[in-house]
Amino acid sequence: MGLVAAIGSTYAQTLFHQDIFYGGVTAGGFSTGQGSGSGTLNLYIEPGSTIRKAYLFSYRQGYAPSVPITVNNVPYIFDTLNYAMDVIHASPWVGPVKLYYYDITSDLNSSITSTFNITIPNQFDLPINWGWFTAFIYIEYENPTLSKVASALWINDKDYVGNESYSMSGMNPINTTNPVGLSLMIDRACNNTTDGTIVTLNTINLGIIGTPDATNNAWNCSGSKGHFYYQNNTLFGLDDDSANNTMNGADALADIASYVSNGATSYNLNLQYMNPLNPSAGYNSNLLFINAYTTPCDTFSTSIIADTVICKGDSIQLFASGGTNYYWQPATGLSNPNSANPMASPDKTTLYVVRIENAPGCSRTEKVLVKVNEPPKINSINITPSVCGNDDGQISMNASGHAPLQYSTGNGFQSSNTFSNLASGNYTITVLDINGCSQDTTVFVPEINPVNALFTANPQTGTEPLVVELNNQSTNANNFIWLVDNSPFSNSFNTTYSFDTSGVYSVTLIAYNNLPQCADTFALQIIVYDSLMVQIPNVFTPNNDGVNDVFSIKVEGAKEISVSVYNRWGILLTEYSNTITVSPAIIDLWDGRTTSGEKVSDGVYFYVINVTDLQNKQYQYNGTIHVFN
Numbered sequence: 001m002g003l004v005a006a007i008g009s010t011y012a013q014t015l016f017h018q019d020i021f022y023g024g025v026t027a028g029g030f031s032t033g034q035g036s037g038s039g040t041l042n043l044y045i046e047p048g049s050t051i052r053k054a055y056l057f058s059y060r061q062g063y064a065p066s067v068p069i070t071v072n073n074v075p076y077i078f079d080t081l082n083y084a085m086d087v088i089h090a091s092p093w094v095g096p097v098k099l100y101y102y103d104i105t106s107d108l109n110s111s112i113t114s115t116f117n118i119t120i121p122n123q124f125d126l127p128i129n130w131g132w133f134t135a136f137i138y139i140e141y142e143n144p145t146l147s148k149v150a151s152a153l154w155i156n157d158k159d160y161v162g163n164e165s166y167s168m169s170g171m172n173p174i175n176t177t178n179p180v181g182l183s184l185m186i187d188r189a190c191n192n193t194t195d196g197t198i199v200t201l202n203t204i205n206l207g208i209i210g211t212p213d214a215t216n217n218a219w220n221c222s223g224s225k226g227h228f229y230y231q232n233n234t235l236f237g238l239d240d241d242s243a244n245n246t247m248n249g250a251d252a253l254a255d256i257a258s259y260v261s262n263g264a265t266s267y268n269l270n271l272q273y274m275n276p277l278n279p280s281a282g283y284n285s286n287l288l289f290i291n292a293y294t295t296p297c298d299t300f301s302t303s304i305i306a307d308t309v310i311c312k313g314d315s316i317q318l319f320a321s322g323g324t325n326y327y328w329q330p331a332t333g334l335s336n337p338n339s340a341n342p343m344a345s346p347d348k349t350t351l352y353v354v355r356i357e358n359a360p361g362c363s364r365t366e367k368v369l370v371k372v373n374e375p376p377k378i379n380s381i382n383i384t385p386s387v388c389g390n391d392d393g394q395i396s397m398n399a400s401g402h403a404p405l406q407y408s409t410g411n412g413f414q415s416s417n418t419f420s421n422l423a424s425g426n427y428t429i430t431v432l433d434i435n436g437c438s439q440d441t442t443v444f445v446p447e448i449n450p451v452n453a454l455f456t457a458n459p460q461t462g463t464e465p466l467v468v469e470l471n472n473q474s475t476n477a478n479n480f481i482w483l484v485d486n487s488p489f490s491n492s493f494n495t496t497y498s499f500d501t502s503g504v505y506s507v508t509l510i511a512y513n514n515l516p517q518c519a520d521t522f523a524l525q526i527i528v529y530d531s532l533m534v535q536i537p538n539v540f541t542p543n544n545d546g547v548n549d550v551f552s553i554k555v556e557g558a559k560e561i562s563v564s565v566y567n568r569w570g571i572l573l574t575e576y577s578n579t580i581t582v583s584p585a586i587i588d589l590w591d592g593r594t595t596s597g598e599k600v601s602d603g604v605y606f607y608v609i610n611v612t613d614l615q616n617k618q619y620q621y622n623g624t625i626h627v628f629n
Contacts, residue, residue, distance in 0.1 A: 026238075388447050
C-alpha cells in the first residue's frame with residue numbers, strides 16, 4: 001500500500017471526514033481527463049444554509065509541478081500542507097498518484113454559491129500522463145430547517161492494481177429506512193465497455209462505470225463522478241446521475257440502503273478494472289468514496305487542537321475533546337492512538353484524523369495538521385587552528401535550510417556563519433532557521449604553537465672573565481626569559497652575560513607568545529676556562545738548604561708545558577715536558593745540574609718555556625735565571 005504522511009488505516013479504509021448535523025451534503029467533480037480546460041460544475045445548497053464544511057480535492061499524476069486549480073476565480077495551489085494520499089499505479093506512465101485537499105469552508109461561506117467555474121491550466125513539457133486534471137468539490141451545508149444527516153468521506157489508500165477491495169468501518173449506524181447514498185469519484189476512465197470499473201458492494205454487483213458524465217464529456221477519459229445532494233432523508237442525483245440502486249456508464253451514484261443491514265456501521269466495496277489483461281492502458285483512478293445517509297445518532301460538539309508546527313525530531317501533544325472514545329489515524333508516530341491527547345512524533349507533515357465517539361457507535365471526526373519542518377542542515381565545516389597565545393582560531397560553516405539562518409557557538413546567535421578569535425577547545429555550533437528549527441554539532445578547534453626559540457652566543461668558549469653576547473634569533477614570540485643554569489637574569493630581546501669564573505654553563509632562552517604556556521626553549525653550553533698564568537722566578541739557590549733549591553714555576557690555566565735551559569754558550573743543560581692535570585700547578589723544572597749530573601757554577605742561564613693553555617693556544621716565554629750555589 002502506498003499510503004503515507006496524511007492518513008493511516010486504523011479502520012480498514014481511510015476515513016477522511018465524518019459528521020452528524022442538521023442540513024445536507026452535496027458533491028461532484030470536474031475533469032479534463034488528460035488535458036486542460038474550463039467547465040462548470042453545478043451542485044445544490046439549500047437556500048438559507050451556511051457552509052459547515054467544504055473541501056476541494058485534486059490529484060497529481062507523476063511528478064508534475066504544482067499549478068493553480070482555479071475555482072470561481074480563486075487559484076488554489078496544492079503543496080505538502082494539503083497532502084492526503086500517495087499510491088502506486090500499475091501503469092508506469094501514471095504513478096505515483098497523490099491526492100490533495102483544500103479546506104474551502106471560509107471561502108465558500110463568504111460567497112455561498114452552488115455553481116463552480118473551474119479551470120485546469122495548461123501544463124507544458126511534461127512526460128505523457130503527468131499533470132493535474134481534476135477538481136472534486138464536497139460540501140456540507142447546515143440548516144436547522146432540514147433533517148439530520150450523517151456523512152462519511154473516504155479516500156483511496158490502495159495501490160491501483162485493477163482489483164481493489166475496500167472495507168468502510170467505523171461509520172455511524174445506518175438507518176436503511178431512508179436512502180443511503182454512495183458516490184464514487186473516479187478518473188482516467190474512457191468508457192464502460194473496454195475501460196470501465198466493475199462496482200461490487202457487499203458481493204452485489206452495482207454495474208460498470210467509466211463513461212465521462214455530462215459535466216466532463218468534452219474531454220476524453222475524464223471518468224465518472226457521482227454528482228448528488230442529500231437532504232431531508234432523500235438522495236438526489238445531479239448531472240446525469242440517478243438516485244437508484246445501480247451504477248452504470250456515467251452514473252456513479254447509488255442508493256445502497258437495500259444492500260446493508262439496518263444499523264450497520266460498515267460495508268465492503270470492490271472496484272475491479274474490466275480489462276485486467278491490458279494494464280498498460282492504465283487502470284481507472286479510484287479517488288473518493290462519499291456516503292450521505294440518516295442515523296439514529298444525535299448531533300454533538302467536538303473540538304481539537306489547532307494546526308501546529310514542529311521541527312523534525314520533536315514531539316507535540318495532541319488534544320481532542322467531546323467524546324468518550326477516541327480513534328486517531330494514522331497510528332504511526334502516536335503514543336496512544338486511542339487516547340484523547342496522544343503524543344505525536346511524526347517524521348513528516350501529517351494530517352491526523354480523530355474519530356470521536358460520543359455514544360456507542362456514534363462519532364464524528366476532527367482533523368489537525370502537524371506540519372513538520374525539516375531542520376537546517378550543516379553541509380560542511382572549515383576550522384582554522386588557533387595560534388597559541390593569540391586566540392585567533394576560526395570556525396566557518398556552510399548550511400542550508402529555511403532562510404534566514406542564524407548561527408551560534410553558545411553565546412547568542414548571529415547572522416554570520418563565521419566565528420573568529422577563538423581559543424583552542426570544543427565548541428557546540430548551532431544553526432537556527434526562520435522556523436525555529438535547529439541542528440547542532442560539536443567541533444574541536446586545535447592549537448598550533450609556531451614559536452621557535454633560537455639564539456647564538458659569541459663567544460661560546462673563552463677564558464674568564466668571559467663576556468658573551470647573546471643574539472636572539474627566535475621567531476613568532478614576544479616574551480623572553482634568559483637563564484644561566486636555570487637562574488633567570490634578563491627579559492630583553494638580546495642580552496650579554498659576563499662569566500667571572502671558569503666552568504661549564506648552560507644558557508637557556510625561553511621564548512613565548514603572550515602566554516607562558518605558548519613557549520619554546522633553546523639552550524647552548526658556554527665553556528669558561530681559567531686565564532693562563534705563568535710565574536717564573538729569576539733566581540734559585542741549589543745548595544740543598546731546603547729553600548729555593550729548584551728552578552720552579554707556578555702555572556694556572558695550562559694543560560701542557562715544555563722547558564729547555566741553556567748556558568751562555570747555548571749548550572742545552574736540561575729539558576722538561578709534561579701534561580698538566582691540576583690548576584694551579586707548581587712545576588719543578590731544573591735542579592741546577594747538567595745533563596751529566598754535575599752542578600753548574602754560579603751565573604746566568606737561559607730558558608725557553610713553551611705552554612699550551614686549555615684552549616690549545618701556545619705561548620713561549622724566554623728569559624734568564626740566576627744560579628747561586
